[in-house]
Amino acid sequence: MSTKRSFWVTGASQGLGLAMVEQLLDQGHQVAASGRDSQELDALGKRHGASLLRLPGLLTEASQAAAIDQQLLDKWGALDGLIINAGACDYLPDDTTLGNLFERIVQSNMSATESALNCALSALRKGKQPQVMVIFNRYSALQLYNPTQPPSGVNSLPQGVREQRQPLLDRGIDLTVVAPPALSVSLPPEAWTAQSAAAVLIAELEQRDPELMLEALGMNNLWPLPEHVR
Known part of the structure; x- marks a missing residue:
């Protein structure tokens, strides 16, 4: 990206989110x-x-x-891009255990993703060619409750985000969903590092593709789990 832009990256304390913050700043x-x-x-x-x-x-x-919305407007007056790291463990309750880990990853990222979209909306509408990229992993893409039920915004975070595509487009905001492929799709996992995955995803921002696939071998490199449940 040759033009200076403004981005908000969530789940940015470590792993992929941190790497994206660092590389965007370096650019x-x-x-x-x-x-x-x-x-x-x-x-x-x-x-x-x-x-x-x-x-x-x-x-x-x-x-x-x-x-957050007011902070963004006070600081920059607008927001050009929102990158939601929806595989992060930043929002997990402190009492999370191995037994409820994966359900809580989904639930906490559902709440955080909804909040981020709501918080950023007015700032994005003032941005230049605004866009949202939401990044999932195998954990956060899991379907809650009965897996035989069709995916919906209630039981599937990726589906819930995809349901926001048209409302965002109606406001002039592009949406890119980055997710692991369906089980029926053969895509060998790659040994991504946080830095290499961040570089590819940042380069893809300009393309504004509606859907991208990311399958990681060794997900802890991109989305570190809390030490007490590893």
């Missing part, structure tokens, strides 16, 4: 980052100064999420 863009407290984000803030805007990390908490 000269303005970046807002939300996620858990992170020494790596602190270091990026010292290196890039005002180009990095730290936002409240817990999008699942209404009081924090409600303030």
Whole structure:
């Protein structure tokens, strides 16, 4: 991307989200980052100064999420891109166990994704060629409840996001969904690192494809699980 733009990256404390923040900043863009407290984000803030805007990390908490839209407008007046890292563990409750881990990854990212879309909408509508990219992994793409039921916005986070495509397009906002392929599709997983996956996804932003596939071998490189459940 040759033009300087403004982005908000969620789930940015580590892994893929952090790598996307770092690379966008290195390319000269303005970046807002939300996620858990992170020494790596602190270091990026010292290196890039005002180009990095730290936002409240817990999008699942209404009081924090409600303030974000105004922060973006006060700082930049608009937002060109929202990158939702919807495979992150940033929003997991502290009492998450191995037994409920995957369900909580889906549920917490459902809440965070909905909050991010709502918070960013007015700023995106003021942006230049605004776009949203939502990135899923095998965990967050799982269907909740009875897997024999058809996917819907209630039981499937990717389906819920896809249902927002037309409402976003009606507002002039493009949507790219990045997700693992369906089980019926043969796509060998690749040994992505956070940095290599971030580089490819950032390059794909300009293409604005509606759908992209990402299958990772060793997902902990991109979406680290909490240490106590690894």
